[in-house]
Amino acid sequence: MKKIRFGVIGCGSIANEYHLPALQRVENAQLVWACDLIEERAQKAKEDFGFEKYTLDYHDIFKDESIDAVCIFTKIEMHATLCIEAAAAGKHIFSQKPFAYNIEEGRKIIRAVEAAGVRLTPSFMHSYMDGSIAARKIVEEGIIGEVRHIRMRNATKNPFDTAPSYGGCMMDIGCHGMDLIHTVSGADIEEVFALHLSPRDDTPRQAFGEKADLNGVENTAILNYRLSNGATVFHEIFWTQVAQTNRFEMEIYGTKGVVYLYNPHRSDIVYYGWNLDGHPRKDIHWQAAPVEENFFGYIHHKTFVDDLLNGTYNSKTARDAFVPLQVVEAARRSFETGRIEHVLGI
Numbered sequence: 001m002k003k004i005r006f007g008v009i010g011c012g013s014i015a016n017e018y019h020l021p022a023l024q025r026v027e028n029a030q031l032v033w034a035c036d037l038i039e040e041r042a043q044k045a046k047e048d049f050g051f052e053k054y055t056l057d058y059h060d061i062f063k064d065e066s067i068d069a070v071c072i073f074t075k076i077e078m079h080a081t082l083c084i085e086a087a088a089a090g091k092h093i094f095s096q097k098p099f100a101y102n103i104e105e106g107r108k109i110i111r112a113v114e115a116a117g118v119r120l121t122p123s124f125m126h127s128y129m130d131g132s133i134a135a136r137k138i139v140e141e142g143i144i145g146e147v148r149h150i151r152m153r154n155a156t157k158n159p160f161d162t163a164p165s166y167g168g169c170m171m172d173i174g175c176h177g178m179d180l181i182h183t184v185s186g187a188d189i190e191e192v193f194a195l196h197l198s199p200r201d202d203t204p205r206q207a208f209g210e211k212a213d214l215n216g217v218e219n220t221a222i223l224n225y226r227l228s229n230g231a232t233v234f235h236e237i238f239w240t241q242v243a244q245t246n247r248f249e250m251e252i253y254g255t256k257g258v259v260y261l262y263n264p265h266r267s268d269i270v271y272y273g274w275n276l277d278g279h280p281r282k283d284i285h286w287q288a289a290p291v292e293e294n295f296f297g298y299i300h301h302k303t304f305v306d307d308l309l310n311g312t313y314n315s316k317t318a319r320d321a322f323v324p325l326q327v328v329e330a331a332r333r334s335f336e337t338g339r340i341e342h343v344l345g346i
């Protein structure tokens, strides 16, 4: 059985909480190198997930000709460097978001990946969750009719450090919603109106329970989109989420029903439909299967491994990774001009 041989760069929080337990379960994935600047993290990952070896220097992975693919689970400041070097070394790439700080950096990554002929998939985990897959199927099958409006909310606590500011809240967490809107509706974001970007006031952000002082960077954004299918979207993006409030919500309003999708990895999804007379159709109230039937993140990682083995294209691509950069750029333009702005081409 052919296996995809992986090197993993960055064995911190998201690697341990999400990626490595899932990747370890993918039958055709071989965990070869664990790499972190902090030795005990690399060593612990090797022990916990069965890597063959560990290193503190990611060049060891790029030099190893037996390695097919690298996972980049460092913070944003290293993403471009590592993606470009990985592509030059002929390695396929599974990279955490945000993909890049800005359009220029994103373009450099895309050029490097396309010139090398390697795959790059961004870690838009929400689009692979069973609730999201179920929502997409409901929309595709026309069960809620034509999609007319979407309300999307992405909220989280502010990042634990300034790093520097993860490219702002729109790139940090809004990118998940921007990708999911496309995944579920099948439509592209074409126009953006920025109703609101961060307050940029002088109040220390710690006053709001935030750990880092993020004055002068985008903490909150409320964006209004028009999609290529004519539907509209309100997208709320906040770095000010506090415990017990909803981090994630998606409501998809169609001409015949509504899908509510909450915390998709816990499969909290329901949809309601109505007859033409406006009365509810009880027969299509539905909930996704419990996620325990499929280990959290398994589908996501298996899709990438299968793509590499079989030459299929079911994973998100480098071009998909670029879309949030384009949307954020349009949002910033809109905020300056006070007008609706078009999302520009690559």
Ligand SMILES: NC(=O)c1ccc[n+]([C@@H]2O[C@H](COP(=O)([O-])OP(=O)(O)OC[C@H]3O[C@@H](n4cnc5c(N)ncnc54)[C@H](O)[C@@H]3O)[C@@H](O)[C@H]2O)c1
Pocket (backbone or CB within 6 Å): 009, 010, 011, 012, 013, 014, 015, 035, 036, 037, 038, 041, 056, 058, 073, 074, 075, 076, 078, 096, 097, 098, 123, 125, 166, 172
């Ligand atoms: N839901 C999500 O998709 C989600 C959730 C959390 C974090 N993230 C993203 O994941 C990325 C990592 O976040 P995290 O919270 O795991 O960070 P983290 O700081 O916990 O982990 C990053 C690790 O990378 C290591 N590292 C940094 N530079 C390195 C280098 N040159 N070589 C080898 N190792 C290096 C660090 O030592 C650290 O252990 C960020 O881009 C973040 O935005 C995504």
